[in-house]
Amino acid sequence: MLSDNSDITKLVDEAFKFTPMLFSEYIWYIATSFRIIKRDPNQNHSIEIRGLLGKGSYGKVSKCDYTDGNGNTYPAACKKCSPTPDAIDVFNREVQTLRQLDHLFVIKYLDLVEKQSKKFIVMELCEGSLKDYVEGKLERILKQLLDDRILISQVALGIAYIHSKDIIHKDLKLANILLWCQPSNDFGFAKELKLGQSEFSDTTHPGTENYMAPELLNAQGSAYPASFASDVYAFGIIIARIVKKGDHPFTSGDVWRKASMVHGLLPQNLQDLSWDLKDLILILMDNDPGKRPKMALVLRHPYFVLTNDKTKNYFVHQLWADIGLLSPSDRDKTLKKIFSSQSLEEWYRDLSDEKQYTTEEIDRMAKTLQFFRKLKPDVQADTVYPEKEYAQDIKEVITSDYDAVVGNQIDQVNSVHGLSRYSLYKLVQRSPKLLVSYLWSHLHDIIGLTKPSVSSAKDEQNN
Known part of the structure; x- marks a missing residue:
């Protein structure tokens, strides 16, 4: 050719x-x-610094020309690292971790090069950060050019991959998600988000306040309960900032925003988003870390599944595979629990009914409202607690798919000859918003009964 x-x-x-x-x-x-460069110990690996790309608390990142062991030279990014003697072990462990990461949506480590007694981590070169993009600061990739759903899915895949490697990022934010852009004469640009990291975790409290989960903001003394769940919370804020083109989901006011996050409130600026985006963000940013979903399940949320027929089909395919991995006894119990009109009715009733608060929760909410009225005397309860409005929007869309026949069809699917991948797909096609939401709510329980290797995060990128 x-x-x-x-x-x-x-x-x-x-x-x-x-x-x-x-x-x-x-x-x-x-x-x-484009894979990790194989290091040949008999060849010289070198870098030539060409200019500063950015700097922050992590140090400086520069553009460089990197020469590999085969004598090939090409543009790359390099970060100068000066670990203290006490942190050298942490530094070496994290470099070893970077060497092992190989995923389309995680920035690729190329080499560790010493130059003038300084250590430089060499990484693939990216166009800029997601923060630059949403703020319209990238010349080649204009604001509003890229599809939000694709950007969000790429970030989700990257986070799911590093979580599958038992790595907690600890500092997820727009500035640490980089955009890789490959020019091509005939096909425009191939655009991929690359998950990066700003610093090594030898700091006591790594992270950025505007993305921190309540449990991190409220940590006392030397305690720092960073977890996979705190990464998930930060991802919720990232999603909101992508679709709102940089705006924070709480407010631009520092005092109000921090107070809202410290008190574990839900974001107050989601009114203009679609129902499925609201639902996803609210789940990711739940005040209780234990209620936030694992990243491996996030891409099976209705926001992604309801995109088109192919994504619905893939959802059913994965669900069918998960059910097939259950033991015979677990499978029988699970199918009876999920594919039952009674179970659907209970879930639907919980969705439709207004949430009931305990006396302790009501007292806590009243005290929180009183605190915010000191900041803004005329503030209304609905502003501080927008849950009722969000729940109503979500409920209206999901319940529009509901009718008396759905329950009967759920029962029929679990009949002796009724359950098949095809019958499950036809059921989802009939009432997608209702049934994808219903089935997604049971995924955590299903996955909990199967082996961890149901589907690797790396395999997910091919779908």
Whole structure:
């Protein structure tokens, strides 16, 4: 193809016409085949600094020309690191961790190079941060150009991957998510988000306040309960800031925003978002860390599943695979619990009924409201606690899919000959908003009964 002088566009059209699956796989391979450089100890690895890319509490990141062990030179990014003697072990462990990470949506480690007695971590070069993008500061990638759902899914896949490696990021934020942009003559830009990290975790309290979960903001003394759940909370804020083009989901006022987060309130500026986005963000930012979902399940939330028929089909495929991994006894119990009109009715009633608060919760909410009225005397309760408004919006959309026949069909699916992948798919197609939401609410229990290797985060990127 490349040896001819023919029109590349026509050749590509022909390739897609005659071997669409094979050619698509090949294009995907080419786009994602940039792997970690194999270090040859007999060859010199070097860098030449070309200019500053950015700086912060983590130090300076520069653009450089990196020469690998084969003598090939190409642009890269390098971060100068000066670990203290007490932190050298932590530094070496984290470099070893970086070497092992290999995922399309996690920034790739290339090498550790010493130059003038300084250590430089060499990484793949990216266009800029997600913060730069949402603020309209990238010349080649204009604000509003990229699809929010795709950006959010790429970040989710990256976080799910590092969590699958038992790594807690501890400082997820827009500035630490980088945009990789590969120019191409005929296909525009291949744009991918790359999960990065700003500093090594030898600091006592790593993280950024505007993204911190309540349990981190309220930590006392030397305690710092960073967890997978606190990463999930930060991801909720990242989603909101992506779709709101940089605006924080609480407020731009520092005092009000921090007070809201310290008190574990829900974001107060989600009114203009779709019902499924609201639902996803509220679940991710639950005040109780134990109620936040694992990242491996986030991409099976209705926000992603209801995109098109292919995503619905994939949801059913994964659910069917999870059910198949259950032991016979667990499988029987699970199917009876989920595919029952009674279970659906109970879930639907909980969705429709207004949340009931305990006396202790009411007292705590009253004290919190009193605190916020000191900041703004005329503030109303609905402003501080927008849960009722959000719940109403979500309920109206989901319940629009409900009718008396749905329960009967749920029962029929679990009949002796009724349960199949096809019957499950037809059921979801009939009432997608209702049933995807219902089935997603049971995923955590199903996954908890299966082996951890139900589906790896790395495999998920291919779907």
